[in-house]
Amino acid sequence: MLTVRAPATSANLGSGFDVFGVALGTPADVVRVERAPETTITVTGAGSQYIPEDPAKNTVGAVAEALDAPAHIRIDKGVRPSSGLGSSAASAAAAAVALNALYDRGRSREELVPIAAEGEALVSGEAHADNVAPSLLGGFTVVTDDSVTQVDASVPVVACLPEISVSTRDARGVVPQSATMDEVVTTVGNAATLTVGMTRDDPVLVGEGLTDDIVTPERTKLIDGYDRVREAALEAGATGVTVSGAGPGILAVCHRRDRRAIASAMVDAFDAVGVESRAYQTAVSDGATLYR
Numbered sequence: 001m002l003t004v005r006a007p008a009t010s011a012n013l014g015s016g017f018d019v020f021g022v023a024l025g026t027p028a029d030v031v032r033v034e035r036a037p038e039t040t041i042t043v044t045g046a047g048s049q050y051i052p053e054d055p056a057k058n059t060v061g062a063v064a065e066a067l068d069a070p071a072h073i074r075i076d077k078g079v080r081p082s083s084g085l086g087s088s089a090a091s092a093a094a095a096a097v098a099l100n101a102l103y104d105r106g107r108s109r110e111e112l113v114p115i116a117a118e119g120e121a122l123v124s125g126e127a128h129a130d131n132v133a134p135s136l137l138g139g140f141t142v143v144t145d146d147s148v149t150q151v152d153a154s155v156p157v158v159a160c161l162p163e164i165s166v167s168t169r170d171a172r173g174v175v176p177q178s179a180t181m182d183e184v185v186t187t188v189g190n191a192a193t194l195t196v197g198m199t200r201d202d203p204v205l206v207g208e209g210l211t212d213d214i215v216t217p218e219r220t221k222l223i224d225g226y227d228r229v230r231e232a233a234l235e236a237g238a239t240g241v242t243v244s245g246a247g248p249g250i251l252a253v254c255h256r257r258d259r260r261a262i263a264s265a266m267v268d269a270f271d272a273v274g275v276e277s278r279a280y281q282t283a284v285s286d287g288a289t290l291y292r
Protein backbone atom coordinates (compact mmCIF):
# COMPACT_ATOMS: atom_id res chain seq x y z
CA MET A 1 0.00 0.00 0.00
CA LEU A 2 1.22 3.52 -0.79
CA THR A 3 0.12 6.72 0.92
CA VAL A 4 0.25 10.26 -0.45
CA ARG A 5 -0.60 13.56 1.26
CA ALA A 6 -1.54 16.28 -1.23
CA PRO A 7 -2.19 19.85 -0.09
CA ALA A 8 -5.09 22.21 -0.59
CA THR A 9 -4.39 24.95 -3.10
CA SER A 10 -5.57 28.44 -3.87
CA ALA A 11 -6.01 29.13 -7.58
CA ASN A 12 -6.23 32.38 -9.57
CA LEU A 13 -4.81 34.71 -6.86
CA GLY A 14 -7.07 37.40 -8.37
CA SER A 15 -5.04 38.58 -11.35
CA GLY A 16 -4.09 35.09 -12.64
CA PHE A 17 -7.47 33.56 -13.53
CA ASP A 18 -6.98 29.92 -14.64
CA VAL A 19 -3.19 30.51 -14.60
CA PHE A 20 -1.82 31.09 -11.06
CA GLY A 21 -1.97 28.73 -8.09
CA VAL A 22 -0.24 28.13 -4.77
CA ALA A 23 0.07 25.06 -2.54
CA LEU A 24 -1.05 25.64 1.07
CA GLY A 25 0.56 24.05 4.15
CA THR A 26 -2.89 23.02 5.47
CA PRO A 27 -5.42 21.47 4.99
CA ALA A 28 -4.60 18.37 2.87
CA ASP A 29 -6.09 15.12 1.53
CA VAL A 30 -4.49 11.74 2.26
CA VAL A 31 -4.93 9.00 -0.36
CA ARG A 32 -3.97 5.31 0.08
CA VAL A 33 -3.77 2.93 -2.88
CA GLU A 34 -3.46 -0.85 -3.36
CA ARG A 35 -3.34 -2.71 -6.70
CA ALA A 36 -6.69 -4.26 -7.68
CA PRO A 37 -8.30 -5.70 -10.82
CA GLU A 38 -10.86 -2.87 -10.86
CA THR A 39 -10.92 0.56 -9.29
CA THR A 40 -12.96 1.00 -6.10
CA ILE A 41 -13.11 4.16 -4.01
CA THR A 42 -13.97 4.89 -0.39
CA VAL A 43 -14.15 8.42 0.98
CA THR A 44 -14.01 9.55 4.63
CA GLY A 45 -13.35 12.91 6.30
CA ALA A 46 -14.42 16.51 5.63
CA GLY A 47 -17.54 16.69 3.46
CA SER A 48 -17.22 13.04 2.42
CA GLN A 49 -21.02 12.69 2.35
CA TYR A 50 -21.07 14.98 -0.72
CA ILE A 51 -18.41 13.07 -2.66
CA PRO A 52 -19.34 10.17 -4.98
CA GLU A 53 -17.52 6.85 -4.57
CA ASP A 54 -18.38 5.83 -8.13
CA PRO A 55 -15.04 5.88 -10.07
CA ALA A 56 -16.84 7.45 -13.05
CA LYS A 57 -17.77 10.47 -10.88
CA ASN A 58 -14.76 10.89 -8.57
CA THR A 59 -11.64 12.77 -9.68
CA VAL A 60 -9.40 9.89 -8.56
CA GLY A 61 -11.34 7.50 -10.82
CA ALA A 62 -10.47 9.68 -13.83
CA VAL A 63 -6.80 9.64 -12.80
CA ALA A 64 -6.77 5.83 -12.39
CA GLU A 65 -8.28 5.55 -15.86
CA ALA A 66 -5.78 7.99 -17.41
CA LEU A 67 -2.82 6.09 -15.90
CA ASP A 68 -4.38 2.68 -16.67
CA ALA A 69 -3.80 1.90 -12.97
CA PRO A 70 -6.79 0.17 -11.34
CA ALA A 71 -6.65 0.20 -7.54
CA HIS A 72 -8.50 0.20 -4.26
CA ILE A 73 -8.31 3.90 -3.43
CA ARG A 74 -9.07 5.25 0.04
CA ILE A 75 -9.46 9.02 0.30
CA ASP A 76 -9.31 10.77 3.68
CA LYS A 77 -10.56 14.28 2.96
CA GLY A 78 -8.94 17.17 4.81
CA VAL A 79 -10.16 19.61 2.18
CA ARG A 80 -13.94 20.03 2.10
CA PRO A 81 -15.51 19.93 -1.39
CA SER A 82 -16.83 23.08 -3.09
CA SER A 83 -14.49 25.15 -0.93
CA GLY A 84 -12.36 27.14 -3.35
CA LEU A 85 -9.37 25.38 -1.80
CA GLY A 86 -8.88 22.83 -4.56
CA SER A 87 -10.63 19.93 -2.84
CA SER A 88 -11.26 17.86 -5.96
CA ALA A 89 -7.73 18.67 -7.17
CA ALA A 90 -6.01 17.57 -3.92
CA SER A 91 -7.48 14.08 -4.28
CA ALA A 92 -6.59 13.97 -7.99
CA ALA A 93 -3.00 15.09 -7.36
CA ALA A 94 -2.55 12.59 -4.52
CA ALA A 95 -3.96 9.76 -6.65
CA ALA A 96 -1.72 10.69 -9.59
CA VAL A 97 1.44 10.51 -7.44
CA ALA A 98 0.32 7.33 -5.65
CA LEU A 99 -0.77 5.38 -8.76
CA ASN A 100 2.27 6.50 -10.75
CA ALA A 101 4.47 4.96 -8.02
CA LEU A 102 2.25 1.90 -7.46
CA TYR A 103 2.43 0.90 -11.14
CA ASP A 104 5.96 2.25 -11.83
CA ARG A 105 4.64 4.46 -14.62
CA GLY A 106 7.73 6.67 -14.40
CA ARG A 107 5.94 9.97 -15.04
CA SER A 108 7.54 13.15 -13.69
CA ARG A 109 5.50 15.48 -11.48
CA GLU A 110 5.16 17.86 -14.47
CA GLU A 111 3.88 14.99 -16.64
CA LEU A 112 1.30 14.17 -13.98
CA VAL A 113 -0.27 17.65 -14.21
CA PRO A 114 -2.45 16.99 -17.32
CA ILE A 115 -3.31 13.53 -15.94
CA ALA A 116 -4.55 14.93 -12.63
CA ALA A 117 -6.38 17.67 -14.56
CA GLU A 118 -8.54 14.95 -16.16
CA GLY A 119 -10.22 14.73 -12.75
CA GLU A 120 -10.96 18.46 -12.81
CA ALA A 121 -12.57 18.12 -16.24
CA LEU A 122 -14.91 15.53 -14.74
CA VAL A 123 -16.22 17.82 -11.96
CA SER A 124 -15.98 21.36 -13.34
CA GLY A 125 -16.44 20.77 -17.06
CA GLU A 126 -12.93 21.98 -17.99
CA ALA A 127 -9.48 20.47 -17.41
CA HIS A 128 -8.15 23.60 -15.68
CA ALA A 129 -4.79 22.69 -14.11
CA ASP A 130 -4.26 25.69 -11.82
CA ASN A 131 -5.10 23.63 -8.69
CA VAL A 132 -3.50 20.29 -9.58
CA ALA A 133 -0.20 21.93 -10.63
CA PRO A 134 0.60 23.49 -7.22
CA SER A 135 -0.75 20.45 -5.36
CA LEU A 136 1.72 18.28 -7.34
CA LEU A 137 4.68 20.66 -7.56
CA GLY A 138 4.34 22.90 -4.49
CA GLY A 139 5.08 26.63 -4.25
CA PHE A 140 3.67 29.08 -6.82
CA THR A 141 2.75 27.77 -10.26
CA VAL A 142 1.95 29.38 -13.60
CA VAL A 143 -0.05 27.17 -15.97
CA THR A 144 -0.59 27.93 -19.66
CA ASP A 145 -2.05 25.76 -22.43
CA ASP A 146 1.31 24.10 -23.03
CA SER A 147 3.54 24.78 -20.05
CA VAL A 148 3.80 24.71 -16.26
CA THR A 149 6.33 26.89 -14.45
CA GLN A 150 6.99 26.54 -10.72
CA VAL A 151 8.86 28.63 -8.17
CA ASP A 152 9.33 27.79 -4.50
CA ALA A 153 7.73 30.37 -2.21
CA SER A 154 6.69 30.57 1.43
CA VAL A 155 4.52 33.70 1.62
CA PRO A 156 2.27 33.63 4.74
CA VAL A 157 -1.49 33.46 4.10
CA VAL A 158 -4.80 32.99 5.86
CA ALA A 159 -7.43 30.92 4.01
CA CYS A 160 -10.87 31.48 5.51
CA LEU A 161 -13.54 28.92 4.63
CA PRO A 162 -17.19 29.80 5.32
CA GLU A 163 -19.88 27.15 5.84
CA ILE A 164 -21.43 27.89 2.47
CA SER A 165 -20.74 26.00 -0.69
CA VAL A 166 -20.06 27.35 -4.18
CA SER A 167 -19.48 24.79 -6.89
CA THR A 168 -16.65 25.55 -9.28
CA ARG A 169 -18.92 24.61 -12.18
CA ASP A 170 -21.51 27.27 -11.13
CA ALA A 171 -18.84 29.90 -10.42
CA ARG A 172 -17.40 29.38 -13.90
CA GLY A 173 -20.82 30.33 -15.24
CA VAL A 174 -20.49 33.95 -13.97
CA VAL A 175 -17.09 34.62 -15.55
CA PRO A 176 -17.38 37.52 -18.04
CA GLN A 177 -16.69 36.59 -21.64
CA SER A 178 -14.94 39.86 -22.51
CA ALA A 179 -12.83 42.63 -20.93
CA THR A 180 -11.79 46.15 -21.93
CA MET A 181 -8.21 46.94 -22.96
CA ASP A 182 -7.84 49.08 -19.78
CA GLU A 183 -8.88 46.12 -17.65
CA VAL A 184 -6.45 43.83 -19.46
CA VAL A 185 -3.53 46.28 -19.04
CA THR A 186 -4.26 46.67 -15.31
CA THR A 187 -4.53 42.91 -14.84
CA VAL A 188 -1.24 42.23 -16.63
CA GLY A 189 0.46 44.78 -14.35
CA ASN A 190 -1.01 43.18 -11.25
CA ALA A 191 -0.12 39.66 -12.37
CA ALA A 192 3.47 40.72 -13.08
CA THR A 193 3.73 42.42 -9.67
CA LEU A 194 2.43 39.28 -7.96
CA THR A 195 4.89 37.07 -9.83
CA VAL A 196 7.86 39.21 -8.82
CA GLY A 197 6.52 39.16 -5.25
CA MET A 198 6.44 35.36 -5.21
CA THR A 199 10.03 35.11 -6.46
CA ARG A 200 11.10 37.47 -3.64
CA ASP A 201 8.77 36.01 -0.98
CA ASP A 202 7.46 39.55 -0.54
CA PRO A 203 3.92 39.66 0.93
CA VAL A 204 3.49 43.35 0.05
CA LEU A 205 4.06 42.84 -3.69
CA VAL A 206 1.98 39.65 -3.69
CA GLY A 207 -0.85 41.40 -1.81
CA GLU A 208 -0.84 44.32 -4.29
CA GLY A 209 -0.83 41.94 -7.25
CA LEU A 210 -4.01 40.13 -6.13
CA THR A 211 -6.25 42.92 -7.46
CA ASP A 212 -8.49 41.93 -10.37
CA ASP A 213 -11.41 43.91 -11.79
CA ILE A 214 -12.58 41.34 -14.34
CA VAL A 215 -13.53 37.98 -12.77
CA THR A 216 -13.36 38.57 -9.00
CA PRO A 217 -16.17 41.19 -8.75
CA GLU A 218 -18.63 38.68 -10.29
CA ARG A 219 -17.51 35.87 -7.98
CA THR A 220 -17.72 37.94 -4.77
CA LYS A 221 -21.50 38.27 -5.34
CA LEU A 222 -21.76 34.51 -4.63
CA ILE A 223 -20.14 34.85 -1.17
CA ASP A 224 -22.32 36.26 1.66
CA GLY A 225 -20.31 38.80 3.67
CA TYR A 226 -17.36 39.00 1.26
CA ASP A 227 -16.88 42.81 1.45
CA ARG A 228 -17.09 42.81 5.24
CA VAL A 229 -14.60 39.97 5.60
CA ARG A 230 -12.19 41.60 3.14
CA GLU A 231 -12.30 44.92 5.03
CA ALA A 232 -11.76 43.15 8.36
CA ALA A 233 -8.72 41.29 7.02
CA LEU A 234 -7.20 44.48 5.57
CA GLU A 235 -7.76 46.36 8.86
CA ALA A 236 -6.02 43.53 10.72
CA GLY A 237 -2.95 43.91 8.49
CA ALA A 238 -3.53 41.82 5.35
CA THR A 239 -1.50 43.09 2.38
CA GLY A 240 -4.19 41.89 -0.03
CA VAL A 241 -7.39 39.82 -0.11
CA THR A 242 -9.17 37.93 -2.88
CA VAL A 243 -11.49 35.03 -3.59
CA SER A 244 -9.69 31.69 -3.29
CA GLY A 245 -10.26 29.73 -6.49
CA ALA A 246 -13.92 29.90 -7.42
CA GLY A 247 -14.88 30.60 -3.77
CA PRO A 248 -16.39 30.60 -1.21
CA GLY A 249 -12.95 30.46 0.47
CA ILE A 250 -11.26 33.85 0.87
CA LEU A 251 -7.48 34.23 0.76
CA ALA A 252 -5.59 36.94 2.68
CA VAL A 253 -1.86 37.47 2.11
CA CYS A 254 0.09 38.89 5.04
CA HIS A 255 3.22 39.13 7.14
CA ARG A 256 3.68 36.17 9.51
CA ARG A 257 3.24 38.41 12.58
CA ASP A 258 -0.32 39.41 11.52
CA ARG A 259 -1.66 35.95 10.67
CA ARG A 260 -3.42 35.21 13.94
CA ALA A 261 -5.17 38.63 14.12
CA ILE A 262 -6.29 38.37 10.48
CA ALA A 263 -7.68 34.86 10.99
CA SER A 264 -9.74 35.95 13.96
CA ALA A 265 -10.94 39.17 12.22
CA MET A 266 -12.14 37.17 9.20
CA VAL A 267 -14.00 34.59 11.29
CA ASP A 268 -15.62 37.38 13.37
CA ALA A 269 -16.69 39.25 10.22
CA PHE A 270 -18.36 36.15 8.78
CA ASP A 271 -19.97 35.56 12.17
CA ALA A 272 -21.42 39.10 12.09
CA VAL A 273 -23.38 38.20 8.94
CA GLY A 274 -24.52 34.87 10.41
CA VAL A 275 -22.06 32.63 8.56
CA GLU A 276 -19.88 30.13 10.42
CA SER A 277 -16.32 29.77 9.15
CA ARG A 278 -12.87 28.49 9.98
CA ALA A 279 -9.55 30.06 9.12
CA TYR A 280 -6.35 28.21 8.24
CA GLN A 281 -3.24 30.16 9.30
CA THR A 282 -0.73 28.79 6.85
CA ALA A 283 1.75 29.68 4.09
CA VAL A 284 2.67 28.80 0.52
CA SER A 285 4.22 25.35 0.97
CA ASP A 286 5.42 22.08 -0.53
CA GLY A 287 3.49 19.86 -2.94
CA ALA A 288 2.35 16.24 -2.59
CA THR A 289 4.43 13.89 -0.41
CA LEU A 290 4.71 10.14 -1.08
CA TYR A 291 5.07 7.74 1.90
CA ARG A 292 6.08 4.18 0.96
Ligand SMILES: Nc1ncnc2c1ncn2[C@@H]1O[C@H](COP(=O)(O)OP(=O)(O)O)[C@@H](O)[C@H]1O
Nearest residue numbers: 051058059081082083084086087088091123168
Ligand atom coordinates in the same frame (compact mmCIF):
# COMPACT_ATOMS: atom_id res chain seq x y z
N1 LIG B 1 -12.14 13.26 -4.70
C1 LIG B 1 -12.96 14.31 -4.68
N2 LIG B 1 -12.79 15.28 -3.74
C2 LIG B 1 -13.62 16.33 -3.69
N3 LIG B 1 -14.67 16.51 -4.50
C3 LIG B 1 -14.88 15.60 -5.46
C4 LIG B 1 -14.04 14.46 -5.59
N4 LIG B 1 -14.49 13.73 -6.63
C5 LIG B 1 -15.58 14.35 -7.13
N5 LIG B 1 -15.83 15.49 -6.42
C6 LIG B 1 -16.92 16.43 -6.68
O1 LIG B 1 -16.34 17.67 -7.09
C7 LIG B 1 -17.13 18.75 -6.62
C8 LIG B 1 -16.23 19.66 -5.81
O2 LIG B 1 -15.29 20.20 -6.65
P1 LIG B 1 -15.08 21.76 -6.73
O3 LIG B 1 -16.40 22.44 -6.87
O4 LIG B 1 -14.04 22.00 -7.76
O5 LIG B 1 -14.55 22.06 -5.24
P2 LIG B 1 -13.28 22.79 -4.83
O6 LIG B 1 -13.52 24.23 -5.10
O7 LIG B 1 -13.13 22.58 -3.36
O8 LIG B 1 -12.20 22.17 -5.63
C9 LIG B 1 -18.23 18.17 -5.76
O9 LIG B 1 -19.38 18.06 -6.59
C10 LIG B 1 -17.71 16.78 -5.43
O10 LIG B 1 -18.74 15.84 -5.22
Ligand SMILES: N[C@@H](CCOP(=O)(O)O)C(=O)O
Nearest residue numbers: 011018084085086168245246
Ligand atom coordinates in the same frame (compact mmCIF):
# COMPACT_ATOMS: atom_id res chain seq x y z
N1 LIG C 1 -9.46 28.63 -12.13
C1 LIG C 1 -10.52 27.90 -11.51
C2 LIG C 1 -10.09 27.50 -10.12
C3 LIG C 1 -11.14 26.77 -9.33
O1 LIG C 1 -10.61 26.49 -8.04
P1 LIG C 1 -11.49 25.70 -6.95
O2 LIG C 1 -10.56 25.53 -5.80
O3 LIG C 1 -12.64 26.58 -6.63
O4 LIG C 1 -11.90 24.41 -7.58
C4 LIG C 1 -11.75 28.81 -11.46
O5 LIG C 1 -11.60 29.93 -10.99
O6 LIG C 1 -12.83 28.41 -11.89
